[in-house]
Amino acid sequence: MTARLRAEGITLGYDGRTIVDDLHLDVPDAAITAIVGPNACGKSTLVRGLGRLLKPSAGRVMLDGRDLNQIAPREVARTIAVLPQQPVAPDGVTVADLVSRGRHPHQGWFRSRSSDDDRIVADALAATATLGLADRRVEELSGGQRQRVWIAMVLAQRSDIVLLDEPTTFLDATHQLELLDLLTDLNRDRGATIVMVLHDLNLAARYADHLVVMSAGRIVTSGSPTKVLTASTISDAFDLDSVVTVDPVAGTPLIVPIGRHHRSAPGA
16 A cells, blocks of 8 residues: 655755755654654755655655645645644734644635634643643743644644654653653544654654654665664664663663763673
8 A cells, every 4th residue: 555645756955955865755654653863864854845845856745646746735734734843923823823723724715713623722722731821922931832832733733644843842851751642642543644853762762653764865774663773773874872772661672872981881
């Protein structure tokens, strides 16, 4: 079966500078995919390309067998929700208003919000523990609060495919786990396809069904966390020495980095 979302030889970049080059990727349907890799390797650029925020200079992104850039934006938004890095809210917008904008793709040009829309927005606020912030202006919130509000907007969109670029940014450890648990629920309960960029390899290993490891604009390897996260792959992609053991909680790979001051430590 062909993946609903796939990249066919896409090249992406900015101002004539290539970041992602001739990349092929089938996004597993109804699974959680984490994209990992060193800084500036093209992870965010890839997500922008998959979400139609950046048009490929070569190749194409396909959604349900159709060129993504040939589909009407409203139709795309009903299927794909995208949360880029550092999204910007309009000045003065309240939390409730911002989250309600996730319902726009499902409304006609002249249709006002329905009771169903209100319920979905309230559910998204409750799921992200932001219901108490509904009347606050977004610019008044802390970084962590704002991030949870943006996640709520994505949840309110109720799209089958969710693309998230570093969704745990600004979140403390507790809220990181709550968010990743929430995305897991979304995947398991609604069959949503989740694609997210993560920097924490251990969280990626714990929560993802499928890992994509990038380096220098290309995919180094992909597959299950157990297959992908080896000391050799981590060394090649991140230029990092590590010990890979077993997470005692989840049974997934656990990466223990080795800094230059600990190369002679036991187990290193």
